Amino acid sequence: MQRSAVVVVADKTSLKRPFIFACAVNTALCFFMLTMTVASHKDLLQAGQLVSNVSVVILYILEIGCLLLSVLGVFGACRGKRWCLILFAAGMAAASQTIIVTTALSYQDVYETGVVREESKLLAMMPLTGTNKANRTLLYSIQAHFKCCGLVEGYKDWGSTLPASCHCQYPGKCIRLRGSATLGAPKNQYVYQEPCLPIYVSALKRGFSLTMGIKFGSGVLWVVLLVMSIKLMVQIKRKQEFMALLQSNRYVPGAF
Numbered sequence: 001m002q003r004s005a006v007v008v009v010a011d012k013t014s015l016k017r018p019f020i021f022a023c024a025v026n027t028a029l030c031f032f033m034l035t036m037t038v039a040s041h042k043d044l045l046q047a048g049q050l051v052s053n054v055s056v057v058i059l060y061i062l063e064i065g066c067l068l069l070s071v072l073g074v075f076g077a078c079r080g081k082r083w084c085l086i087l088f089a090a091g092m093a094a095a096s097q098t099i100i101v102t103t104a105l106s107y108q109d110v111y112e113t114g115v116v117r118e119e120s121k122l123l124a125m126m127p128l129t130g131t132n133k134a135n136r137t138l139l140y141s142i143q144a145h146f147k148c149c150g151l152v153e154g155y156k157d158w159g160s161t162l163p164a165s166c167h168c169q170y171p172g173k174c175i176r177l178r179g180s181a182t183l184g185a186p187k188n189q190y191v192y193q194e195p196c197l198p199i200y201v202s203a204l205k206r207g208f209s210l211t212m213g214i215k216f217g218s219g220v221l222w223v224v225l226l227v228m229s230i231k232l233m234v235q236i237k238r239k240q241e242f243m244a245l246l247q248s249n250r251y252v253p254g255a256f
Contacts (some may be wrong), residue, residue, distance in 0.1 A: 030066035096222035129159045140165040148196035
């Protein structure tokens, strides 16, 4: 009776279940990050923009490795395999250090360069009355998504050729065109009042901040998993030593 009571107490204090749950959360996070990376990489390639092969490869290695390490960690925790947890801890130490350092060092550069690049690309389309078909298609989608019209001066940027994506059906965001508002444009037409450039740039800034926040947060989670895996290894070792003592009949009460 005394032996089984001691074993039950040891199981209740184990980090096994919290560790497995944390690994499951980490797996979902890594899968989400991998999906985002693949989608962003695909969009950049389709847009014909140059992408740093080194940075993309690092992201893929981190995210795929993160998924594999989570599986390894769960296997080690369930089976009590300390070598699996050692590999897990080593991988998490390297991954967390890499993503935290690279995110901290590249945040300002990515934030400023990315926003300025996109803003300059849109401003290069001015005047909108003479922009090409590909640019017009992009602007139409931006206007429809963000409920805005034009880039700098609103609907006036389009001159007399207002696209359908400028037509407004949302109270509070519309302006009614008067007779002399836009030469040649339909009179009494409701269009979006706000220009798209400041709204689009603001959305880009939020997107960059969110992306960097997710990366930094994942690095912190990996540090937590690293600490949990080390503590779990100690618990597994102590439990194995304890069971070995029980089997050898040399157990001394109070030693564990």
